[in-house]
Amino acid sequence: MCFSIGQALNMSLTLKPYSESYLLDTEMILGFIVSKTREYLRAHEDENLTEIQINQFKRMLCKRKQGMPVAYIVGKRCFWDFELKVNESVLIPRPETELLVEFALKSIRSLNGAERIADLGTGSGAIAIALARENPKCSVHAVDISSDALEIARTNARNLGVSNIIFHEGSWCDGLPDLNFDLIVANPPYISDSDSHLNEKSLLYEPRLALAAKNLGYSELNSIIQNSRKFLKKDSWLLLEHGYNQQKYLIKELSRFGYSDILGLKDYADIDRMVAARWEAIDS
Numbered sequence: 620m621c622f623s624i625g626q627a628l629n630m631s632l633t634l635k636p637y638s639e640s641y642l643l644d645t646e647m648i649l650g651f652i653v654s655k656t657r658e659y660l661r662a663h664e665d666e667n668l669t670e671i672q673i674n675q676f677k678r679m680l681c682k683r684k685q686g687m688p689v690a691y692i693v694g695k696r697c698f699w700d701f702e703l704k705v706n707e708s709v710l711i712p713r714p715e716t717e718l719l720v721e722f723a724l725k726s727i728r729s730l731n732g733a734e735r736i737a738d739l740g741t742g743s744g745a746i747a748i749a750l751a752r753e754n755p756k757c758s759v760h761a762v763d764i765s766s767d768a769l770e771i772a773r774t775n776a777r778n779l780g781v782s783n784i785i786f787h788e789g790s791w792c793d794g795l796p797d798l799n800f801d802l803i804v805a806n807p808p809y810i811s812d813s814d815s816h817l818n819e820k821s822l823l824y825e826p827r828l829a830l831a832a833k834n835l836g837y838s839e840l841n842s843i844i845q846n847s848r849k850f851l852k853k854d855s856w857l858l859l860e861h862g863y864n865q866q867k868y869l870i871k872e873l874s875r876f877g878y879s880d881i882l883g884l885k886d887y888a889d890i891d892r893m894v895a896a897r898w899e900a901i902d903s
């Protein structure tokens with residue numbers, strides 16, 4: 620039986636009831652199977668697929684209909700200027716987290732370079748790898764409580780030839796070595812564990828540990844704000860991603876715990892998304 624790239628792309632319509640991005644999803648899945656770009660697919664619609672490719676395509680489309688995110692189906696996701704391997708033990712890196720990277724680079728420039736950075740809850744290693752690539756002379760300490768996540772992060776660093784990241788298994792600051800940092804960044808879980816959004820199909824595939832937190836989503840953010848102080852150098856920066864309705868409270872908490880120059884930033888969708896604060900205290 621012959622089955623062309625064009626016919627496969629037409630099958631995107633069967634995905635329409637399940638996904639708003641049904642065409643893009645289909646192109647990404649098919650592109651993965653034939654190891655070609657989306658542009659190639661469009662220019663070669665008459666080309667036939669092999670039987671193995673057809674079966675793989677149908678299986679993957681079926682997984683998408685069940686709600687599995689495309690990144691998990693194809694096992695990868697782009698972030699910053701590179702591609703990361705992902706699986707269900709790590710959060711799928713979001714474009715809004717690139718804002719954290721952008722601001723981190725700005726902070727590093729304002730410090731005239733950084734010697735040591737920490738990424739708490741590194742997951743796939745997205746933030747740590749972006750910062751390590753942009754600052755090859757800097758040591759990046761990447762912490763995660765999940766050994767499965769660390770395995771993915773290590774693989775990603777290795778695949779991208781990044782050698783200036785030191786990985787630690789542990790919970791937030793407890794995972795850090797006894798050193799002081801120029802910058803601590805984190806995209807911790809911040810969705811309230813009672814939020815009904817967590818039952819959305821797409822989120823069900825992602826590790827709950829990386830998404831949800833107690834105390835209306837503040838428990839891990841609070842822990843990082845309090846405990847980072849012991850690990851920050853004088854005039855260093857703490858940058859945290861957070862949920863759409865958490866900025867006001869976090870700014871108050873940062874101020875209560877002695878941080879200064881506190882800034883709240885919005886993401887590209889104009890949603891409050893991260894806080895940045897300076898730690899001015901003298902070196903401990």
Ligand code: GLN
Pocket residue numbers: 710713806807808809810829830831860
């Ligand atoms: N931004 C993600 C979402 O809303 C959550 C990521 C996180 O909890 N750190 O789906």
